[in-house]
Amino acid sequence: MLNKLKEKFSYQKKLKIIYKCRQFKAFLYPFNVSKIATIHKTDKFGYHFYTPHYQTHFKKYKFKRNNILEIGVGGYKDPFIGGNSLRMWKSYFPFSKIYSIDIYDKSFLQESRIKIFKGSQVDFEFLDYVTKKTGDFDIIIDDGSHINEHVIETFEYLFPKLKKGGIYVVEDTQTSYWEENYGGDSTNFDNKKTIYGFFKSLIDAMNNEEFIIENYQKTYYDKHIISMHFYHNMIFIYKGDNNERSNFIVNNSVPNGKI
Numbered sequence: 001m002l003n004k005l006k007e008k009f010s011y012q013k014k015l016k017i018i019y020k021c022r023q024f025k026a027f028l029y030p031f032n033v034s035k036i037a038t039i040h041k042t043d044k045f046g047y048h049f050y051t052p053h054y055q056t057h058f059k060k061y062k063f064k065r066n067n068i069l070e071i072g073v074g075g076y077k078d079p080f081i082g083g084n085s086l087r088m089w090k091s092y093f094p095f096s097k098i099y100s101i102d103i104y105d106k107s108f109l110q111e112s113r114i115k116i117f118k119g120s121q122v123d124f125e126f127l128d129y130v131t132k133k134t135g136d137f138d139i140i141i142d143d144g145s146h147i148n149e150h151v152i153e154t155f156e157y158l159f160p161k162l163k164k165g166g167i168y169v170v171e172d173t174q175t176s177y178w179e180e181n182y183g184g185d186s187t188n189f190d191n192k193k194t195i196y197g198f199f200k201s202l203i204d205a206m207n208n209e210e211f212i213i214e215n216y217q218k219t220y221y222d223k224h225i226i227s228m229h230f231y232h233n234m235i236f237i238y239k240g241d242n243n244e245r246s247n248f249i250v251n252n253s254v255p256n257g258k259i
């Protein structure tokens with residue numbers, strides 16, 4: 001019993017030392033997200049190829065004091081494994097706070113500037129609790145269950161909690177096409193219950209000033225999505241004031257009734 005306890009304790013201590021060493025190593029490559037990802041052993045580079053896109057979109061946030069939320073710590077049921085991407089963000093953003101949520105207890109993986117909450121991305125009472133503690137976010141990354149319904153519901157809840165000027169990222173969007181386990185659809189790409197069906201429909205929201213629809217009422221997305229960037233298996237959604245006027249249409253109707 002005592003030996004088992006000792007073994008467990010030293011295993012946990014060893015892990016903490018390994019995580020710390022990676023942090024020191026990553027310090028040598030402050031601007032290279034892919035290199036930092038490799039050092040922290042996250043699958044965001046190598047297995048996936050997300051980090052070059054992160055580098056492009058996140059560089060202007062590097063030295064800011066950002067509030068960052070990543071859904072999904074990693075390591076699933078194992079309480080001591082995971083957090084690789086959280087430590088990657090900690091290395092890349094030296095002045096930011098990194099928050100995360102996971103359905104499993106991942107509290108062991110917390111450290112300075114990394115805070116983890118236990119709960120589901122579709123438990124809105126839980127998300128209320130989290131966002132009251134953290135405040136709004138500059139960056140949100142959904143790398144959680146990847147279930148289509150979850151991704152869409154989480155976005156609907158969390159996009160309003162993203163600050164203006166912020167970026168919302170959805171990873172592993174390939175599940176949009178996988179029905180089994182994820183609720184995706186490979187037969188109807190415009191199915192709005194799938195990740196791509198839903199996010200593609202928001203492209204129209206960006207152009208709402210051009211709609212010719214009597215008494216059109218703008219949605220929250222119409223007002224606040226200013227750009228979207230689609231890459232292989234990931235989407236970046238930028239938030240701001242989408243108030244650029246049409247060059248022709250006024251109040252969603254055609255002046256003098258003629259185009």
Ligand SMILES: C[S@@+](CC[C@H](N)C(=O)[O-])C[C@H]1O[C@@H](n2cnc3c(N)ncnc32)[C@H](O)[C@@H]1O
Pocket residue numbers: 042043044070071072073074075076077082083084085086101102103104119120121122143144145150
């Ligand atoms: C792909 S892993 C995250 C990997 C991590 N972000 C990284 O890049 O190193 C997905 C994580 O999401 C968690 N997860 C699954 N369903 C969830 C849910 N409904 N809410 C929150 N987290 C969930 C899993 O427990 C798992 O740890």
